Amino acid sequence: MSRIHTLSPRLANQIAAGEVVERPASVVKELLENALDAGARKVDIDVESGGVKLIRIRDDGEGIHCDDLPLALSRHATSKIEELEDLEAVASLGFRGEALASISSVSRLTLASKQRSSEQGWSVYAEGRDMATQVSPAAHPQGTTVEMRDLFFNTPARRKFLKTEKTEFGHLEEVVKRQALSRFETAFTLRHNQKVVLGLRPAVSVRDKEMRVASVCGKAFMENTTPIQIQASGMHLYGWVALPTFSRSQADLQYFFVNGRVIRDKLVTHAIRQAYQDVLYHGRHPAYVLYLDLDPASVDVNVHPTKHEVRFRDGRMVHDFIFRSLHKALADVRPEAASEGSL
Ligand code: ADP
Ligand code: MG
Numbered sequence: 001m002s003r004i005h006t007l008s009p010r011l012a013n014q015i016a017a018g019e020v021v022e023r024p025a026s027v028v029k030e031l032l033e034n035a036l037d038a039g040a041r042k043v044d045i046d047v048e049s050g051g052v053k054l055i056r057i058r059d060d061g062e063g064i065h066c067d068d069l070p071l072a073l074s075r076h077a078t079s080k081i082e083e084l085e086d087l088e089a090v091a092s093l094g095f096r097g098e099a100l101a102s103i104s105s106v107s108r109l110t111l112a113s114k115q116r117s118s119e120q121g122w123s124v125y126a127e128g129r130d131m132a133t134q135v136s137p138a139a140h141p142q143g144t145t146v147e148m149r150d151l152f153f154n155t156p157a158r159r160k161f162l163k164t165e166k167t168e169f170g171h172l173e174e175v176v177k178r179q180a181l182s183r184f185e186t187a188f189t190l191r192h193n194q195k196v197v198l199g200l201r202p203a204v205s206v207r208d209k210e211m212r213v214a215s216v217c218g219k220a221f222m223e224n225t226t227p228i229q230i231q232a233s234g235m236h237l238y239g240w241v242a243l244p245t246f247s248r249s250q251a252d253l254q255y256f257f258v259n260g261r262v263i264r265d266k267l268v269t270h271a272i273r274q275a276y277q278d279v280l281y282h283g284r285h286p287a288y289v290l291y292l293d294l295d296p297a298s299v300d301v302n303v304h305p306t307k308h309e310v311r312f313r314d315g316r317m318v319h320d321f322i323f324r325s326l327h328k329a330l331a332d333v334r335p336e337a338a339s340e341g342s343l
Contacts, residue, residue: 005160006280013105014155020102020303023162024051024151024172026306027107029048029086030099031146032179035059037080037092038144041202042187045176049193050168052151057253060143062114063115066122066286070133073126089296091263096305100146106158107151108276110294113144177216178262184209213289215241217253221246221287228290233317234298235268235323239290244276245335247284255289261298263310268292275326292322 036060121140
């Protein structure tokens with residue numbers, strides 16, 4: 001063994017990238033979160049070859065100051081939190097300052113941006129380097145474009161784990177759908193190899209929102225759901241739950257958002273399963289698009305780098321609230337079930 005030395009920032013980023021950037025879909029997740037954190041109302045996503053060759057995401061958000069562009073690509077650099085207290089009730093989707101550093105360490109990345117107050121746009125380019133320092137003028141409307149090419153070009157071992165173009169695109173499209181369900185007021189366009197795959201206008205009215213859910217989850221889902229909207233103990237649960245008759249053989253239509261962030265959580269899944277227990281055949285899966293809003297201080301999102309997991313301060317209370325709300329909603333559509341329930 002040789003003596004101890006500090007890893008170069010590039011290698012440190014590449015190692016960190018292992019946690020954040022697994023495949024093209026993870027790149028899209030991070031870039032979309034950044035666009036939404038910047039207040040984007042319109043997001044255009046262009047993808048080639050399942051995202052391995054190209055992912056280009058343009059938003060009309062607040063943009064990045066030209067002096068900050070190189071910093072945006074360096075690790076632990078963020079505009080979203082300043083001190084530990086901020087982490088206690090973080091409202092943005094991102095806060096770790098790791099995504100752009102990780103992605104740019106395993107791809108060829110151009111970041112172009114213009115803020116409203118700036119007269120012109122600027123861009124930086126990084127190619128698996130430590131940090132891009134050369135800022136050049138660029139024609140760009142207000143907002144930000146991130147263009148990522150050749151994912152894992154310098155980490156062939158990672159590249160080998162990628163699946164077919166179709167499979168990778170499938171994962172990527174799923175990520176876009178999830179984000180589209182989390183921000184109805186934002187327009188999304190997804191193109192794959194120049195073909196429009198998903199075109200979603202801003203949805204404000206209930207009808208528009210239902211149409212978006214139908215575009216994402218299918219018309220059959222929307223036609224077989226009951227809306228739900230329940231408030232109690234500082235929590236608000238709303239969305240759409242499928243009738244038991246519309247059960248699935250796979251757990252593929254299950255969307256749960258906590259304060260606008262898509263999550264997968266055992267406690268939540270368990271509460272929902274339990275609410276469906278009496279009305280669903282064994283081996284079938286419920287379908288739902290549900291939103292839970294609660295005090296940000298009562299949920300910890302800093303559990304894992306991808307932030308798919310959360311930890312509730314009072315898990316028992318959240319579990320009971322979800323279970324009771326759904327149980328009641330399902331009983332209401334099936335009056336005969338009401339008396340069987342233990343609410
Ligand atoms: P994080 O999102 O955790 O802060 P990122 O590496 O994803 O870290 O991004 C670093 C910083 O770059 C962000 O904090 C933000 O200031 C800026 N940024 C990235 N993408 C955008 C975007 N689309 N619009 C505006 N600012 C952005
Ligand atoms: Mg981010």
